Amino acid sequence: KLDVLSNDIFINALVKSGSCCVLVSEENEEPIIVPEERAGRFCVCFDPLDGSSNIDCNVSTGTIFAVYEKKTPGQMGTVADVLRVGSDIVAAGYCMYGAATELVLCFKGQTVERFALDPSLGEFVHTHSNVKFPVGGGKKIYSCNEGNFPNWDKEIQDAVTEFKQQNYALRYVGSMVSDVHRTILYGGCFVYPADKKSPKGKLRVLYEGFPMALLVECAGGTASTGMFNGSVQRMLDLEPTHVHERCPVILGAPRDVDFILSKYN
Numbered sequence: 062k063l064d065v066l067s068n069d070i071f072i073n074a075l076v077k078s079g080s081c082c083v084l085v086s087e088e089n090e091e092p093i094i095v096p097e098e099r100a101g102r103f104c105v106c107f108d109p110l111d112g113s114s115n116i117d118c119n120v121s122t123g124t125i126f127a128v129y130e131k132k133t134p135g136q137m138g139t140v141a142d143v144l145r146v147g148s149d150i151v152a153a154g155y156c157m158y159g160a161a162t163e164l165v166l167c168f169k170g171q172t173v174e175r176f177a178l179d180p181s182l183g184e185f186v187h188t189h190s191n192v193k194f195p196v197g198g199g200k201k202i203y204s205c206n207e208g209n210f211p212n213w214d215k216e217i218q219d220a221v222t223e224f225k226q227q228n229y230a231l232r233y234v235g236s237m238v239s240d241v242h243r244t245i246l247y248g249g250c251f252v253y254p255a256d257k258k259s260p261k262g263k264l265r266v267l268y269e270g271f272p273m274a275l276l277v278e279c280a281g282g283t284a285s286t287g288m289f290n291g292s293v294q295r296m297l298d299l300e301p302t303h304v305h306e307r308c309p310v311i312l313g314a315p316r317d318v319d320f321i322l323s324k325y326n
Contacts, residue, residue, distance in 0.1 A: 063116055064088060067109035067124070081105055082131050082138030085267055085304045092143065092304055097136045103151075104129040104142045106267040106304075111155075112236025121159035123238025127272035128152040143267060143304065147297035153272035157238045165192070165242065167279040173245070192245060194281045198316030199248015201229040204240045212256035214288065216324035221252075223320075237264065241273050241312070245280050250313030250321065254287050262289070262309035266301045270308050283318040287311045293325050 068088040075081045076093075080101035084093040087108045095101075107126040115122060127150045131142045154166030162178035164185050175189035203224045210218060225231075229249070234240050237253075244251045255262045264270050274284035274296040284296040286309045299308060311321055 064110050064113050071107060071109045071124075075105055082136075083140070083142050085143050087265060087268060087305075090305075092140050094138060100136055100138065102131045104131060104138055106143055106271070108265070108268045111238050111269070112234075115234075115236055120234060121157055121236055121239045123158060123236060123242075124156040125238060125268055125272050126154060127268060127275070140304065144301050146300055147266075147271035147274055150271060150275050150297075153275040155238045155242070155272065155276070157242050159239065163242070165245075165276065167276055169275065169279075171279065173276055173280045192280050194245060194314045195248040198314035201227065202232050202244070202247060202249030203229050203252065203317065204231070204233050204244060204249065205252040205254075206233060206235070207231065209256050209258075212258055213254055214256075217252065217254045217287065217321070220321040220324050224317075237269060237273070241277070244313050245277065245282065248314050250311065250317035252321070253310045255289060255309040259307070261307045262286070263307060264310050266299055266306045266308045267304060270296055270299075270310050273310070274312060277312045281315075282313055283315045284310075284312040285318060285322055287322065288325055293322055 068086055075084055076095055079099055081103050082095050082100040083104040085106040105126055105128050109124055110122055111125050112122040129143055129149055130151050131138050133139050133142055152168045157163045164176040167173040173192040175192050176185035177188045179186050240251050253264050277284045286294045286296050289309050311318055
């Protein structure tokens with residue numbers, strides 16, 4: 062029910078804003094093309110309630126979004142406006158609903174900024190400027206669903222095995238927003254690779270992989286797909302062909318992401 066409610070709230074707000082022409086939501090099979098009389102120049106791809114499977118046990122959930130500027134001529138937007146490389150994104154961010162409600166966002170090429178909701182004011186208050194990964198990579202933490210270990214490729218298995226040998230701690234919430242938020246603030250890496258069950262990966266490119274990749278890079282981190290479609294790729298260089306396309310995700314401090322990717326050399 063909260064998935065549906067969250068989606069309805071986002072769509073209503075974005076359509077009525079007069080700023081958007083194309084909306085892509087995890088909850089809608091097809092893109093939403095905003096009517097011409099209300100259309101603006103931006104396209105928004107969003108996961109309205111990330112981690113919703115954790116709601117019943119009161120674990121933190123979140124919202125993830127990426128914003129593109131329309132490129133096709135004319136007033137009406139098209140699907141081509143969002144099926145673009147991640148480096149075309151002009152802004153990205155997430156909200157996290159936990160002990161506090163936080164908003165973390167960035168504009169392409171600029172700093173990552175952090176805000177907290179003050180319920181008494183009904184406003185987001187700026188709390189942290191120029192968010193960066195800790196110097197040197199931060200805490201030795203790896204974050205993944207290790208229950209999938211038997212289905213990963215050998216390179217990912219070897220990297221995770223060495224993390225454990227180097228006394229890395231495993232931290233995994235299962236809500237992408239929570240896991241990536243902790244990774245940016247504390248250091249380490251977040252890994253959701255392709256495996257035998259999901260050869261294309263599990264996380265969605267447009268509203269999970271891309272926005273988190275932009276935030277991580279703007280915070281001084283590295284975001285890669287690992288081995289995907291025959292090569293190791295920077296995540297923001299992917300060219301999606303479908304609005305709900307999936308990809309593997311490896312992101313975090315360069316110390317740890319580079320170590321994982323070195324296994325493919």
